Amino acid sequence: MTEEEIKKSIDKHSVKPLIFVVIMMLLIALLNNYLLEDDPLSPNLLIFGALAAGIHIFKNVLCDVLVTKSxxxxxxxxxxxxxxxxxxxxxxxxxxxxxxxxxxxxxxxxxxxxxxxxxxxxxxxxxxxxxxxxxxxxxxxxxxxxxxxxxxxxxxxxxxxxxxxxxxxxxxxxxxxxxxxxxxxxxxxxxxxxxxxxxxxxxxx
Incomplete structure (x- = not known):
């Protein structure tokens, strides 16, 4: 697999995880600012979400680079x-x-x-x-x-x-x-x- 193909694979598999992380950021900000001012949600939730998104991208790109499905x-x-x-x-x-x-x-x-x-x-x-x-x-x-x-x-x-x-x-x-x-x-x-x-x-x- 060429470098250009790897870049395209990363781009292809990054869209949904990035959208998920952005929505999660907005949701946490909304809840903390308007509903949970006294007891805001931990930023660890966002960290875990970002890690899950990164693992999802890595897993799918790994399949494209190293794996042939049969x-x-x-x-x-x-x-x-x-x-x-x-x-x-x-x-x-x-x-x-x-x-x-x-x-x-x-x-x-x-x-x-x-x-x-x-x-x-x-x-x-x-x-x-x-x-x-x-x-x-x-x-x-x-x-x-x-x-x-x-x-x-x-x-x-x-x-x-x-x-x-x-x-x-x-x-x-x-x-x-x-x-x-x-x-x-x-x-x-x-x-x-x-x-x-x-x-x-x-x-x-």
Whole structure:
């Protein structure tokens, strides 16, 4: 997600919380000045309201930046991904084992040989290639509210994608092969979207 997209996400999710805080300020001022002059409301209410609004904005922007929503059995899930380097691939799978993904014509099955502590929450015990490689396009622009181009043009970068899933579909390996041969490998874990709500419940929970 680009810096401009993050700014737009913040702007999009800030409107309602800011309106809520302003209304709360006016309401507290009105009550204190006209109805509760002898026993005014504590300013802590406004502080708590502002904190709740800030958490609400942070939670929603976090979803836009880090999370891809997916639907499974009628429930929403969040895909959290972390990019790994060549030496990490070698430590987790070995390079020879990982190379089979690119060499074999059939859909590949690979096992996790080691689980480094830093990646343990992102790793399954084994993975199966879910489908043949497919082509996608990356556009460094905000297409919300407008249709994506139907055909490749100069504004889009083409890459080939390979995906492998764990048997329980809670973990995945995503491989992106870009023009020129540059390859990005990411580990993904799939969690219920309610995990974010549990961490940042917001004012209405």
């Amino acid at each position: 639907a499974q059995n009628g429930s929403e899930y969040a895909n959290f991904s972390i990019k790994i380097q060549r030496e990490d691939v070698d430590a987790i799978f070995t390079l020879d084992e990982f190379a089979r993904i690119f060499d074999e014509e059939a859909l590949t099955h690979i096992d996790t040989h080691a689980t480094p502590e830093i990646f343990e929450r992102f790793l399954g015990k084994s993975y199966q290639q879910s489908e043949a490689p497919y082509v996608c396009y990356f556009y460094d622009s905000d297409y919300r509210g407008r249709a994506l181009p139907r055909y490749q043009d100069e504004s889009g970068e083409v890459c080939e994608v390979i995906e492998l899933l764990s048997p329980d579909e809670k973990f995945a390996i995503n491989i992106e092969i870009w023009d020129g041969g540059e390859t990005d490998v990411s580990l993904t874990m799939c969690r219920p979207l309610s995990d974010i709500v549990d961490l940042f419940p917001g004012a209405n929970s």
